[in-house]
Amino acid sequence: MSTEPTAPTSLHAITVLGHDRPGIIAETTGRLAELGLNIEDSTMTLLRGHFAMTLVCSGPATGTEVELALAPLSADGQLTVTVRDVDDAHAEPGEAGAAGGGTSWLLTVHGGDRAGIVSAVVGRVAMVGGNITDLTTRLAGDLYLLVAEIDLPADADAEALEQAIGEAAAGLGVRATLRAAEADEL
């Protein structure tokens, strides 16, 4: 009985960005499936009407093979596709994350649109070692809105952070609320 050598499993981070049209996801995932790749994590949305998808997949293909397989997607110049090999060792939440004994929070910021809202507010989060695990911003008419999910280290002072964020927000003429993210135990 002979044993075939098992192809090494690689992890690839892929982004697809550009002009939206029906079928982009079907085509992308179809080509990945043909390579035997498994989609482990993905997110897709429209940003001001532009298609934006990021996915992480694993399987026995090299990054070059993935790039070649996805090349037809960008052939008409309407989409940009990038493929990057990533290291699985960094895929788990770090020590600063809630999984490391910290706490999870939800931050909402809203107000009149102006440059610098996101950077000013989330800068306060970074200063205490907080990690943003999910972030959405929206511009709806004159209203700019940010909602972020944040992991704070166990020793972080959430009250002091809330005050710092509030001061940063007030300086920009926007409002911020920080609430503990509730997890329902069922």
Place this chain on the structure above:
Amino acid sequence: MSEHPVAAWSEDDLGVEGRVLDVVRAPADVLSTVGERVDPCSPESVQLAADLVATMRVSPGCVGLAAPQVGVSAQMFCVDVSEHPKTRGHHGTFVLCNAEVVASSRNEKAREGCMSVPDLTGDVKRASRLTVRGQLPGTGEEVEVETSAFEARALQHEIDHCQGLLFVDRAAGAHAIYARKTYL
């Protein structure tokens, strides 16, 4: 058994005609400001109560309207969920002044919209069993409203407005805010 004072209340009790006011939209400062407590018997409060009801009545799909939404930083709102398909129990049309939640339980998540944030909707977790205490405009009578389901959600949404909070301040997560697809 006599009818609950809130269910028995009618805007006719105010004795003034309501005016239809403009509804302000975020990011107006008044929507992010804690409203002032009001004297429910003052002529200004009585007129504001009538105005809130009148404005709610002409606004399609509107089941509640708080004073900050018409540009007045005050703790007063009106509610009427009686015609909404999600409604089970309800207390008809009423206005509450200086209202506060005194008991809440059974949190449920549901999608909300707001006339003051017309382009977005969001998933918000709120109590589906609720007791609210407030005062009726005109008489100042203190009342407690025990309610559930959709009326409970509407009351919490309006009380939040009076405290300078929008539903986006209570979004259930970073992906819990959506662009509105249909407008009433």
